Amino acid sequence: MKTINEMALRFPSKSCNEAFARAAVSAFIAVLDPTVGELSDLKTAVSEAVTNCVVHGYRRGAGTIFLTGKITEDRRVIVKIRDKGVGIADVKQAMEPLFTTAAEEERAGLGFAVMQSFCDKVRVSSKPGKGTTVTLEKRIADV
Amino acid sequence: MKTTLEDGVLTAYLEGEIDHDAAVNMRRQLDASVQTVKPRVLCLDFAGVGFMDSSGVGLVMGRYRMMKLLGGSLYVVRVPERIYRIFAMSGLEGLGVLR
Numbered sequence: 652m653k654t655i656n657e658m659a660l661r662f663p664s665k666s667c668n669e670a671f672a673r674a675a676v677s678a679f680i681a682v683l684d685p686t687v688g689e690l691s692d693l694k695t696a697v698s699e700a701v702t703n704c705v706v707h708g709y710r711r712g713a714g715t716i717f718l719t720g721k722i723t724e725d726r727r728v729i730v731k732i733r734d735k736g737v738g739i740a741d742v743k744q745a746m747e748p749l750f751t752t753a754a755e756e757e758r759a760g761l762g763f764a765v766m767q768s769f770c771d772k773v774r775v776s777s778k779p780g781k782g783t784t785v786t787l788e789k790r791i792a793d794v
Numbered sequence: 795m796k797t798t799l800e801d802g803v804l805t806a807y808l809e810g811e812i813d814h815d816a817a818v819n820m821r822r823q824l825d826a827s828v829q830t831v832k833p834r835v836l837c838l839d840f841a842g843v844g845f846m847d848s849s850g851v852g853l854v855m856g857r858y859r860m861m862k863l864l865g866g867s868l869y870v871v872r873v874p875e876r877i878y879r880i881f882a883m884s885g886l887e888g889l890g891v892l893r
């Protein structure tokens with residue numbers, strides 16, 4: 652399917668950039684005139700993925716987060732969030748609801764479950780020591 | 795963060811967007827208030843919350859454990875529908891804190 656718009660961002664792994672990433676993606680998809688619900692779903696999923704880069708990927712240390720966005724002709728939004736952090740050894744286990752490696756930091760283990768329930772598709776590829784890429788896909792209904 | 799105290803019930807009116815960044819600050823403020831006031835019940839009012847991700851669930855679960863440890867209770871009230879969906883995924887419903 653033809654791509655009608657694209658964007659790429661890079662920003663340091665800081666928790667203040669969670670809000671920046673949500674706002675950037677909102678602005679990017681504004682042309683599709685999403686409903687309040689669609690916008691909120693995608694913002695929440697982006698927030699989960701970026702937070703995971705900050706708290707798990709780079710363990711609150713320094714690092715760069717890469718975010719790309721794409722809009723296709725058939726109104727699908729594809730957002731890719733990538734870090735070059737610690738990576739995930741067992742992706743299947745990490746994606747199980749309530750699984751967390753950071754319970755003592757008051758994490759609920761719901762991030763991937765939220766991404767899956769709020770997007771049409773979620774793809775995770777990761778390699779320990781190399782980093783993690785999360786691809787979110789959501790179709791915005793016709794207006 | 796606006797708070798009120800009545801009959802041992804400390805109500806905190808949460809506002810704005812609750813993500814990981816904001817949750818860290820809210821936790822600090824809530825824990826400081828609970829330490830000084832020592833309420834019987836901590837009530838988190840979500841009416842003013844426009845956005846929340848799973849960091850908010852961690853915030854609530856952490857305060858639930860803290861209140862239990864202190865022999866008190868936690869209530870979560872006036873949760874907007876969109877945010878309730880995230881709480882519903884968490885098992886918090888079964889703990890009787892959501893009203």
Ligand SMILES: Nc1ncnc2c1ncn2[C@@H]1O[C@H](COP(=O)(O)OP(=O)(O)OP(=O)(O)O)[C@@H](O)[C@H]1O
Pocket residue numbers: 699703704707708709734736737738739745746750751752753757758759760761762763764783848849852
């Ligand atoms: N970018 C990442 N880099 C390394 N590990 C990750 C990354 N994203 C997720 N993980 C691992 O997957 C687990 C599950 O992630 P998920 O977002 O579902 O829950 P959480 O972040 O632990 O808690 P919550 O999102 O509810 O605050 C994490 O605890 C972590 O071990």
Ligand SMILES: [Mg+2]
Pocket residue numbers: 699702703761762763848
């Ligand atoms: Mg997470």
